[in-house]
Structure formats: C-alpha cells, structure tokens
Amino acid sequence: MASNCNCNKSFANSYMLLKPEDAGFFDLLRVLIYRNLSQRKFVDSHAEDSLDESLGHRWLIFLSILAQKLLQLVAKPLSLFGTCVEFLINLVALNGGVFSLVFNFLRGKLVLPDPKSEKYLSFVGNLDVRVKMDPVQREDYKYYPALSMMASKASxxxxxxxKTTVEDYWNMEFVGFFNCLNEYQGKTTTQVFIALDKHKDRHTYVVAFRGTEPFDADAWCTDVDISWYEIPGVGRLHGGFMKALGLQKNVGWPKEIEERDKNLPPLAYYVIRDILKKGLRENDKAKFIVTGHSLGGALAILFGTILCLHDETLLLERLEGIYTFGQPRVGDEAYAKYMRQKLKEHCVRYCRFVYCNDLVPRLPYDDKEMMFKHFGTCLFFNRRYELEVLEEQPNKNYFSPWCVIPMMLNALLELIRSFVIVYQSGPYYKEGWFLFAFRTIGLIIPGLPAHGPQDYINSTLLGSIEKHFKVE
Known part of the structure; x- marks a missing residue:
C-alpha cells in the first residue's frame, strides 16, 4: 500500500502522515527511544510543533506502522485464504450441507458457486444470512435503525x-452500486450502494457504505493508520478514511471537481452527492439516510462532514439521519465540536451504535493526548441488548488488561446464547453453524466476534430504543 505522501498537501493546515514502507526494523525501535519524530523518514509532518512527542504517542506510531507492515506482508495470502474460505462456505450452502455436497459430487450434480451470482454470499453475509426485515414495518419507530443495519450488512x-435483495425482499428501487477509486492507493477500495424506499408520501434514499472486509489487508491498514490532516475550520481528520471517501491529491476537497475520464472509477463522495442532488431536486418530499458498518460507518459520518464543509444546504436539510454501527474514530476534539454544531444547526440525527466489547469502535486509540475522539451520543448495547445512552462506550481503549477476563466470560455467554436465542426470540434469530464457529474466536480474541453484523441487527430489533427514534 503506497502512501503517496509526496503530493501537495497545502489544502491542510497541518498533517502527520505515516509511511510504513520507509520504516525499517531499527527505525521503529529508535522511535521508542528518541523524541525527534520530525526527523524520521517514515513520518511526514507539517511542522515539529504539530507532533506529539510523548512516549505514549510514539508507542502508538510504533504499533500502527508495525501492524501495517505485517498486514501488507500477508496481504496476498490473506486475500487468497479469504477467497477460498468464501468459496468453500458457498459450496457447502448451495449444495444443501456437507452430506448433500458429497452426494451431489458422487452423482455428478455438484453445484459450483459463481462469485457474481445473486446467491453468492461474502464471509460477512454468511455469518448472518438474514435479508428480510420481517419483525419491523415501515411505520415502526425502529424502522430506520433496522433498515440502516440491514443495508450496512448487505453492502x-x-x-x-x-439488486435482488433491494427489489425482491425490501420492495425498493435499486439506484446503483458503485466501486469507487482511492487516488492515493491507485485502486478501487470503496464500495457503496444506493436504494430508494418509496412508501406513500415518504420517499427515502438509503446510502450504505461497505465496511472492512475481513481478509482485505488494505482496509485493515486504513483502520489502524493514525495519520491525519487538519482541514481549515473543521479539525484533524483521519487521513485513510478521507482518502477512501474521495480526497483528491494536491487539492483536497474542492466543492466541484474537474471533468474526469469516464473510464476512471468515480470518487465516492462526489458520485453519491450528485445522485442525491438530482433525486432530491426531482422530488421535494424525498429525504435520505447515510449508513455503514465498521469502516463504512466512518465513511458515512465523513460524508456528512464534507456536506457541511461545502455548505450543501439542500442535502443537509433533507438528511434524515446518519446511522453507524461499530464505527471507528474519525477526528479530534475540534472536529467533534464542529460536527456537533453543524448537525444541531441542520437538525440531523447522528446515531453511533456500539455493541458490547466490539474492538473497532475503540480504534484508533483515544486519550487526553491523542487526536482521535468520538462525538455525539453513543447508543451502547450490552450482551442482553439493553440500551445505555453514553458519551463514550465502556473500556473505550479496549486494550485494558483489567477487562480481558470479563470480555472472555462475556464471549462464552454469547457462545451459549447462539443455541438458545431461537427459543427466546423466535425463528428469525436462529444462528447457523458458521456464526457459532466465529463466536468461538471471542474466547481467544474477545471483541472480534462482537464486531460482526449479527448482534447489531439484533440490537436494533430487540433493544429498547423507542424514546430515541419514535416520531411524535
């Protein structure tokens, strides 16, 4: 993953960009011993006074670069492994189970998966195969949160x-799926789809960003990178997330962009904005919601941020809400203050769902010295799907040694629940063998299975969220 840090960065007041490819083993060790970060070739910064030279921050830089280097080292085998796992899971599912698979093979009637077929599910999709929203109706106060999470999972x-899910199961109009360019990485790393929910006089566009795919090293590198740009009047923002959304080399976030080669993939922010503008102008009753899980949640709130930066009044007035699930942190305290003011000014609802010990919302690190913070109300759900409204989720930095045993115990109880939830809540909540196997990982890495979509869907449906979403 190339950093491309040599381009013009004058669009930012200041910046701190990490370049893992320029860091050797002894370079990383030195950063823990010496304070002179600005002299390190793998740290590109605007000025020395913009850098935090504390041991805690240098330790985080060490961990961030080390993690990125390790991820890039295993990127190809990790991707190949993921492809094989997905293929095998779909092979078993399409043939009706392991025994039917063997029987079909012996009869010469083996069904082979097609990765481009509407029946082919991703790794995340196989964890939770639900596509219908049976327990919730459009008039229900839980509808937007439930729809947002289902769309985030489907992304x-x-x-x-x-297309099949949106049209046949959700009875909505499929507007489009977009594979978008990250100019800094030189490849399409951002996926998003748009659907239109037409119900009586209420028409709602649903914009859903894809999150971190489990076997995508580039996406995980984006999550663990602590690089940032300081945008004038906004604050410090996560560099990797902005690049994924459509930050342009040398110019940053211009309100309008030059005409692009039609053969080039689109930039996520601009293509979505233009589609929404056209749709909202044609229908003065239409609104839209923006959502995403994991990395997709970070892109969702940043999409709203750039709308505010560009003063897109039409869009902001028609933005019903931003719903994120398992969203990592995206900016500093100045950014948090900016967004609180803008969202309040335009009456935009921002709901950040965090389930239990999910590790991703606790990244990047947050303390009084660091730049990455959460803002807004956290709708925190514990293992019982009970709702707590907090400014920050418990154990906000995840890596506390005091929390390891409670998190492992919680993972064990969630494993047991895999068997009993169908009896407690009904057949819609039945969990399969693959999800059960995934939950066992929580006994070793507590917080990882909690990041999956299954408990976020259950939280929006089983959690008591009426007073936060009920329309008077």
Whole structure:
C-alpha cells in the first residue's frame, strides 16, 4: 500500500502522515527511544510543533506502522485464504450441507458457486444470512435503525445480490452500486450502494457504505493508520478514511471537481452527492439516510462532514439521519465540536451504535493526548441488548488488561446464547453453524466476534430504543 505522501498537501493546515514502507526494523525501535519524530523518514509532518512527542504517542506510531507492515506482508495470502474460505462456505450452502455436497459430487450434480451470482454470499453475509426485515414495518419507530443495519450488512455483497435483495425482499428501487477509486492507493477500495424506499408520501434514499472486509489487508491498514490532516475550520481528520471517501491529491476537497475520464472509477463522495442532488431536486418530499458498518460507518459520518464543509444546504436539510454501527474514530476534539454544531444547526440525527466489547469502535486509540475522539451520543448495547445512552462506550481503549477476563466470560455467554436465542426470540434469530464457529474466536480474541453484523441487527430489533427514534 503506497502512501503517496509526496503530493501537495497545502489544502491542510497541518498533517502527520505515516509511511510504513520507509520504516525499517531499527527505525521503529529508535522511535521508542528518541523524541525527534520530525526527523524520521517514515513520518511526514507539517511542522515539529504539530507532533506529539510523548512516549505514549510514539508507542502508538510504533504499533500502527508495525501492524501495517505485517498486514501488507500477508496481504496476498490473506486475500487468497479469504477467497477460498468464501468459496468453500458457498459450496457447502448451495449444495444443501456437507452430506448433500458429497452426494451431489458422487452423482455428478455438484453445484459450483459463481462469485457474481445473486446467491453468492461474502464471509460477512454468511455469518448472518438474514435479508428480510420481517419483525419491523415501515411505520415502526425502529424502522430506520433496522433498515440502516440491514443495508450496512448487505453492502458487503456483490451487485447482483444487492439488486435482488433491494427489489425482491425490501420492495425498493435499486439506484446503483458503485466501486469507487482511492487516488492515493491507485485502486478501487470503496464500495457503496444506493436504494430508494418509496412508501406513500415518504420517499427515502438509503446510502450504505461497505465496511472492512475481513481478509482485505488494505482496509485493515486504513483502520489502524493514525495519520491525519487538519482541514481549515473543521479539525484533524483521519487521513485513510478521507482518502477512501474521495480526497483528491494536491487539492483536497474542492466543492466541484474537474471533468474526469469516464473510464476512471468515480470518487465516492462526489458520485453519491450528485445522485442525491438530482433525486432530491426531482422530488421535494424525498429525504435520505447515510449508513455503514465498521469502516463504512466512518465513511458515512465523513460524508456528512464534507456536506457541511461545502455548505450543501439542500442535502443537509433533507438528511434524515446518519446511522453507524461499530464505527471507528474519525477526528479530534475540534472536529467533534464542529460536527456537533453543524448537525444541531441542520437538525440531523447522528446515531453511533456500539455493541458490547466490539474492538473497532475503540480504534484508533483515544486519550487526553491523542487526536482521535468520538462525538455525539453513543447508543451502547450490552450482551442482553439493553440500551445505555453514553458519551463514550465502556473500556473505550479496549486494550485494558483489567477487562480481558470479563470480555472472555462475556464471549462464552454469547457462545451459549447462539443455541438458545431461537427459543427466546423466535425463528428469525436462529444462528447457523458458521456464526457459532466465529463466536468461538471471542474466547481467544474477545471483541472480534462482537464486531460482526449479527448482534447489531439484533440490537436494533430487540433493544429498547423507542424514546430515541419514535416520531411524535
């Protein structure tokens, strides 16, 4: 993953960009011993006074670069492994189970998965195969949160699956699926789809960003990177997330962009904004929501941020809400203050759902010295799907040694619940063998299975969220 830090960065007041490819083993060790970060070739910064030279911050830089280097080292085998796992899971599912698979093979009637088919599910999709929203109706106060989470989960799938799901199961109009360019990485790393929910006089566009795919090293590098740009009047923002959303080399976030080669993939922010503008102008009763899980949640709130930066009044007045699930941190305290003011000014609802010990919302690190903070109300759900409204989730930095045993115990109880939830809540909540196997990982890495979509869907449906979403 190339950093491309040599381009013009005058669009930012200041910046701190990490370049893992320029860091050797002894360079990383020195950063823990010496304070002179600005003299390190793997740290590109605007000025020395913009850098935090504390041991805690240098330790985080060490961990961030080390993690990125390790991820890039295993990127290709990790991707290949993920492809094989997905293929095998779909092979078993399409043939009706392991025994039917063997029987079909012996009869010469083996069904082979097609990754572009509407029946092919991603790794995330196989964790939770639900596509219908049976327990919630459009008039229900839980509708927007439930729809947002289902759309966030569906965003991990291919275009054929999305079109079938949106049209046949959700009875909505499929507007489009977009594979968007990250100019800094020189490849398409951002996926988003748009659907239109037409119900009586209430028409709602649903914009759903794809999150971090489990076997995508580039996406995980984006999550663990602590690079930032300081945007004038906004604050410090996570560099990797902005690049994924459509930050342009040398110019940053211009309100309008030059005409692009039609053969080039689109930039996520601009293509979505233009589609929404056209749709909202044609229908003065239409609104839209923006959502995403994991990395997709970070892109969702940043999409709203750039709308505010560009003063897109039409869009902001028609933005019903931003719903994120398992969202990592995206900016500093100045950014948090800016967004609180803007969202309040335009009456935009921002709901950040965090389930239990999910590790991703606790990244990047947050303390009094660091730049990455959460802002807004955290709708925190514990293992019982009981709601707590907090400014920050418990154990906000995840890596506390005092929390390891309670998190492992919680993972064990969630494993047990895999068997009993169908009896407690009904057949819609039945969990399969693959999800059960995934939950066992929590006994070793507590907080990882909690990041999956299953408990976020259950939280929006089973949690008591009426007073936060009920329309008077």
């Amino acid at each position: 991990y799938e291919n275009e054929a699956f999305l």
